[in-house]
Amino acid sequence: MYTFSTKIKDLEGSAIRAVLKMAQGKDLITFAGGLPALETLPVDFINKTIDKALTENPGLALQYGVTDGYGVLVERLQEKVKKMGMSLKDNGVMVTSGGQQVIDLVARSILNEGDVVLCELPTFIGGLNVFKSYNAKVIGVPLEQDGIDLEALEKQLKENKVKLLYTIPTFHNPMGTTMSELKRKAILALAHKYDFLIIEDNPYGELRFQGEDVPTMKSLDAEGRVIYAGSFSKILSPGLRVGFAVAPKPVLEKMVVAKQVIDVHTTMLSQIVAAEFLAWDGYDSHIKNCCDLYGKKARLMSECIDKFLPEYITHTNPDGGIFMWCDINKDVDTKELLAKAVDLKVAYIPGYTFMIDTDKPCNSFRLNYSMPTEEDIIEGIKILGEVF
Numbered sequence: 001m002y003t004f005s006t007k008i009k010d011l012e013g014s015a016i017r018a019v020l021k022m023a024q025g026k027d028l029i030t031f032a033g034g035l036p037a038l039e040t041l042p043v044d045f046i047n048k049t050i051d052k053a054l055t056e057n058p059g060l061a062l063q064y065g066v067t068d069g070y071g072v073l074v075e076r077l078q079e080k081v082k083k084m085g086m087s088l089k090d091n092g093v094m095v096t097s098g099g100q101q102v103i104d105l106v107a108r109s110i111l112n113e114g115d116v117v118l119c120e121l122p123t124f125i126g127g128l129n130v131f132k133s134y135n136a137k138v139i140g141v142p143l144e145q146d147g148i149d150l151e152a153l154e155k156q157l158k159e160n161k162v163k164l165l166y167t168i169p170t171f172h173n174p175m176g177t178t179m180s181e182l183k184r185k186a187i188l189a190l191a192h193k194y195d196f197l198i199i200e201d202n203p204y205g206e207l208r209f210q211g212e213d214v215p216t217m218k219s220l221d222a223e224g225r226v227i228y229a230g231s232f233s234k235i236l237s238p239g240l241r242v243g244f245a246v247a248p249k250p251v252l253e254k255m256v257v258a259k260q261v262i263d264v265h266t267t268m269l270s271q272i273v274a275a276e277f278l279a280w281d282g283y284d285s286h287i288k289n290c291c292d293l294y295g296k297k298a299r300l301m302s303e304c305i306d307k308f309l310p311e312y313i314t315h316t317n318p319d320g321g322i323f324m325w326c327d328i329n330k331d332v333d334t335k336e337l338l339a340k341a342v343d344l345k346v347a348y349i350p351g352y353t354f355m356i357d358t359d360k361p362c363n364s365f366r367l368n369y370s371m372p373t374e375e376d377i378i379e380g381i382k383i384l385g386e387v388f
């Protein structure tokens with residue numbers, strides 16, 4: 001009775017959700033999530049801002065808004081991205097319902113069935129599923145500690161007419177790693193040589209707790225090849241669903257039309273909160289508190305892994321963000337080991353969920369350190385030591 005579209009019929013829901021479901025109600029220590037720590041959500045600030053908006057300007061907060069975004073928020077985002085070195089001469093800014101929607105709007109605007117999209121391996125499943133849902137041909141390029149493997153990238157570029165590259169250069173999900181400036185520039189040069197566009201997905205960029213800033217790819221983009229996806233999810237609240245795009249004006253125009261079709265505009269109340277958040281005098285100290293907390297937890301997790309896990313397990317050392325990636329340098333499948341871990345009351349995300357070929361056994365796994373308490377990090381990694 002129900003015949004589904006070719007866009008959706010072969011799409012599987014995120015395996016991460018399946019893991020979280022398996023963990024539900026089991027009183028587990030979970031390293032599986034991808035949420036900001038509850039204590040970082042600025043509840044009082046949000047409460048006061050919404051109260052004020054509803055009292056002083058209900059017509060703005062509760063009526064329809066324009067598709068490209070609440071004017072005050074757009075202006076403040078323009079200031080913010082200019083400070084980050086992005087030029088607004090040929091680029092524009094629009095508000096979206098989360099960074100996830102930027103990926104969808106770009107795909108909707110530029111991809112035809114069968115177009116080739118390159119993505120990093122491993123990568124964020126939410127991005128991967130967007131490209132699959134538009135029936136793009138998605139090809140993976142391995143990720144190294146300092147970013148995409150350039151040789152493998154150029155090989156794919158020679159063999160395929162690539163339309164789009166999807167990358168998470170800063171505090172990668174799931175790897176936690178950051179692409180070097182050298183590689184960012186090299187990829188932009190390849191984009192010129194082989195004529196493709198780039199989505200720079202950067203929801204974690206402000207959560208740096210150590211090391212030096214690396215310029216965004218968008219700020220290095222002189223040709224209008226990069227579409228930047230930003231998000232308030234990890235610094236303000238994921239539930240408010242506010243993100244933004246910085247894109248070349250002709251691309252942005254099409255994205256705005258595409259957004260009209262999807263959800264008309266992002267919730268006005270959420271946009272007002274985001275706009276006030278950017279102007280909040282507590283903004284800098286709020287971000288610093290988030291970074292301090294995650295830095296402390298990341299260092300603790302790293303110490304615990306070195307202490308409690310066998311030496312054949314290696315891990316990345318993130319300078320920011322909320323994830324760490326571990327490789328078990330043995331012939332094991334972390335998907336199979338997960339059941340044992342859950343029995344012992346710990347959950348992680350097996351690496352296969354971040355791959356294009358999800359049937360292939362994978363000896364890696366992702367750990368999140370923003371959500372668990374420090375006690376849980378110590379206890380949980382000890383238990384993983386037993387599992388492995």
Ligand SMILES: Cc1ncc(COP(=O)(O)O)c(C=O)c1O
Nearest residue numbers: 098099100124173201231233243
């Ligand atoms: C790499 C990456 N991109 C995009 C998103 C989506 O974020 P948002 O909540 O802004 O839609 C996430 C969320 O976890 C992510 O990890």
